[in-house]
Every structure is written in structure tokens, then in C-alpha cells.
Amino acid sequence: MSHRSYLFPISILLLGLSLLLNLSLGSVWIPFGEILSGLISGDWAKTSWEQIILNYRLPKALVAIFAGIGLSLSGLQMQTFFRNPLAGPFVLGISSGAGLGVAILMLAGSALGFALSGINSWAIATAGILGAGLVLSGVSLVAWRVKDSMTLLIVGLMFGSAVSAVVSILSFFSGAEALKLYTVWSMGSLGALGWTQVSILGILIAIGSLPVFLSIKSYNALLLGENYARSMGIRTGQMRWVMILSTGILAGGITAFCGPIAFLGIAVPHLARMVWKSSDHRILFPGSALMGAILLLLCDAVGQLPGLASTLPINAVTSLVGAPLVISLILKRNFSKDF
């Protein structure tokens, strides 16, 4: 427990730096000092800077932090629960489930020939969470019956492809405008949210993270598998629902608001294990949360480099960063050995 706890202040410092970097980069470069003094005192050197920071970059950075925390926490929970290093919101179809919910909301009206009015942020979030919960319940029902994690992965992938097939059918029949709306959503974006949506997302992340931190002990017991956990007095049936509910709210909510964000959920828990050299969830949960926030802030910053007029879709950036990362993790060391 005591070893490597000095890494927490360092990562908090890194989080602050990444936040500043994220805020300063964009079509206009704003110096660190100006951002700090502006945020603290409320006096900005230029009113345009105030506009840019307060109305655009700060909400986006907060969304990056929230999404980074939420995706990493749901990935870590699933990896521990399923005892599978490749588990994560994407692989087990939760994100595609959220996508299905949103697709039904955005496309079904158009496909069935009537317009759904009032697609607001609440409706999108609800649809995403419901879709994620639906797919995750399906996967867990299967997980209940089969104990083999390989089977579970295949089932998750199958659920994912079935869901994308449904989305394809919906897209095929829907109108151009609705389709564009959905396509843009599916590329992922941290920036399209106003302060209301940001606070909704913040509340969702808080609600979804609460059961995680309340179940730290149970997750530590689950490191030895469900049977051992049960023998140590952990109610594993109850834990399964805690996990489903928490990852459904976290991954579902984030995907609903920001679109799919790949790889973060799988890669960050592994990074945290490597950096902190621990499997104790008292370290891994806060560690993954910090690391996820830092990584997503940096990925967003990469997509915003000065000189580029528009920003890269965040999903593309995280995939470009995440895929080589996961490959190098697999090549570098025995994945399951450190797990």
C-alpha cells in the first residue's frame, strides 16, 4: 500500500498541467499565466480569451476529465469482475449498446417517417444509458451461465456486431439529416456540450463512481475470482448488479453525450497497474481515474494543435494513441502475468 503512493501528488500535478495545456491549445494559443490569472481573478487580458475559455475550452476540458474518469473506472471494474485483461466498455458491447439507444432516438423517428421532437441532452443521455444497460444485462445473463471468459468476449463481440447491424438498418432507412447527426455523434466529440450538459455528465459520473468506491473491498476480493470472493463473505450476485449499474451509467452516459471513445477503458487500467505496480483497488481506482483524465485531456490537446483549423474527432485520436499502446503492452510483457 505504501509503495509508490508518492505517485499520486505527481499525477495530480500532471493533471493540472494537462488541464492548462488543454486550455491553452486551440485555434488561438493562450498563455498558461493568462489562463491562471483569468480563472483566479476573473480579469482577462482580452475579452475574446474569456469567451473562448469560459464558454468553450473549460466545459470541453471538464468533459474530457469526466469521460476519462468514467471510462477508466468502468474498464477497471469489468476487467476485475470478468477476470479478463481485455474486458472494457467497448469489447463487451456496452458502448455499442449506448450507440443503439442514441441511434434509435435519432434515426428511428426519421426511419419510421415521423419526426421526434425534443431531442435534448437528457433524452440522449437516457437513451444511451438504457441502450448500454440493455446490452450489458444481455452480456451478464450470458456471463452468468458460462464461466469461461473467452466465451464471454465472443458473446460481447457478437452483441456488438448485432447491435451495429441494427444501427445499419436504421441508418439505411433514415433521412439524410438524421443520419448526419448520428454520424457526427459516432465520431465522438468532447466539445459540443454547454454548461448544462456538462453538469449533467458530472452528476452522472458522480452517481456512477459512488458504488465503485463503496465496493473497493469487494473488488479486491474478486481479484481471486467469484468463488473465493464468495468464500470471504462477499455477496457476488449483488456485486454483479453493482458493476452492471455503475458501468452502464458511466460508459452509457459518456457515450451518450460524447459519442464512442475507444481504447481508454481497456488501456488505462493496464497503465495504472504498470505505473503503480499494484492490483489493490484502493490504489487502482483513484490511479486509473487520474490517469484516464490526464490521457483524455492530452488526446484532446493533440486533436487541437495550433495550425489546424478544426479539431480531430476524439474517437480517432484515442484509437490512434490507444491501439499502439495496447499492442505494445501485449508485446512487452505477459499480459495476464501482471494482471
Next chain:
Amino acid sequence: MSPRPHVPILKGKDLQLGYLKNGKRREVLSRLDFELFVGEMTCLLGPNGVGKSTLIKAILGQIQPWEGSLMLEGKPISSFSPENLARKMAVVLTEPIFPGNMTVRELVALGRIPYTGWMGKLTDEDKNVVEKAIELTKIAYLKDERLSEISDGQRQKAMIARAIAQDADLIILDEPTAHLDLVNRFEIMTLLRDIAIEQKKAVLVVTHDLEIAIETADRFWLLTCGNPLQSGSPEDLILSGEINQLLPSKRIQFSPKRGRMEIRESFEDIFISGPEDWVYWVRKGLSKAGIQAVQDKILVQVDPFRITLGDKTFQKVEELISDLKST
């Protein structure tokens, strides 16, 4: 040494166990009667598929008995909450699950989970119990090693230490010596025996290691197809011949003399004279080579070792066999 207490902690009466398949009851075990005593090491022996795992699951409270009663400290197992049951009973299972990043000390500390708060923070007392469990299992030198970096035998000891740290009166181990080498098997079984006696715990071990079990167990439970569970001291079961229940085949038999299973040999047509122990091994070699009959008498001499057959002498059993085969 003071006489050991003889208190049954676990009692099964007229127990019937099974599972449901396609809505139908499949009976696995029936009419089981047994008692498990504190301060004793009990070994559960029986062939694969006879229902040992089912019995263990029932004791762990994971499946409910269809009939009969299963009492822990006089109360039905099902009446315990998961938390309370965890304080009475600890297990070491067969499934090999090891988080590689975890240290041995962290693993042993997991045993305190039934006693800690929601964060799993250890009190000073918890830490003492953990240290004591580590000492008892003699793995203090491994405390800070990671599970991915120690051997199978060392990991098994760490798992046993975790079970001890759970501070339960009953410890159940499902094949704790599978996949281990001979020395480790002996070490682990004697360690378990020491724990049962010195820590006043009831230790139930499922094992296939008959010879080591004979050396270490206070009590055997024999579970064989179609027979009621036989309980008794290994010595009594050997002397009464009941131990042969484990061996349905006529070819293999328990040799009370050597304390182990042996292939029954038909050596009526081979005459070997000499010191008994030496004759035994020469006979075994011939039997394994499939030699049924030898015309002449074989004479075994010691110091120096020589085998004489007619006018030929051999230095090795191997030479004798190749000679017999060539003629």
C-alpha cells in the same frame, strides 16, 4: 501433549445432494453421514466424478441439500449470512487465479476481508493475524514477492496462509497438492496437519495422494460409487481392508505392508530367493517387463549386488530382463 479435543464442528446427517439438469433432479450423493472434528486433519478420498466437489459445494453453502441436514456448530449452514459463514469457514480452491501484481502479504491480507470495513483497511490486530499466518506457513521470506514471481508450491502456501488469516475454525482445501512436486506435496500436507493440531482447527482436504494422506491424516472419508461415506482413521481402514473400496479394479490393490497401491502380480511361476526387500524390486521389474514364468530359480545376493540365474550372473535387473527376453 494434552489430549486433543473431540468436538464435531460440522455434521452431515442423511444428506442427499445433486443438481438440476433440464428441470430434472440428478442425484449425485445420497445418505451421507459424517462428522468433522476440530483439531483433526480429515482427508476426503475418492475417484474422480464421485461427487467430492458437490459435497464441498454443499459444505460451502453454495448448493442446498435436497434432504437431510448439514449443521455447522449445530446450526444449518443456510442459516448463516455470507459474512458470518466467512468467519467460520475458509477455503483453498483448485482454480488457479493469481493476480500477478499482488504481493504475498497483500494476498494473505485478503483473508481479513470478512472482518474489515468497506475500504478493507487493516487494523493493527488484523496485521498481527496476517503476520502470524505468514509465519505459520513459513513464507516470511516471500512476504514482499509478487505472485507472478514465485513457484506454484510457494503460491499454494500463500493461499493457505490467506485461509488461515481468515481465522475460521474450519478450513477446506480442494486438492491443494495437485500439480506440485513430491517435496512440496509432503510439505503442504504436513503443514496442514500442524495447523489442525496446533491451531485447533478442523482441516478437510480433498486429495488423491493416498500415500501422503496415510502419513498425515487423522481421519479418512472414503467416497466411492454406490457406497455410503466411510469414515475412520486411515489405520483402521487399512487393517479392515475397507481402503480397497477406492480400487474397484482387481488388478490394483492396496498393500498394507508397503502402505500404497500396487499392481497385483501373478508370480506363482517365478521363484526368487534372497533378502526380502531386494527380491521385491527384482520381482517388480520382471512383472513390469511382462515375464510370467522363469524355469530356473533366481538368487539375489547383496554386497555386492548380484542376481544369479542358473550359471549366469547379472549386475543389474535390466540385464536379467534382457537376458530372459532374448531366450
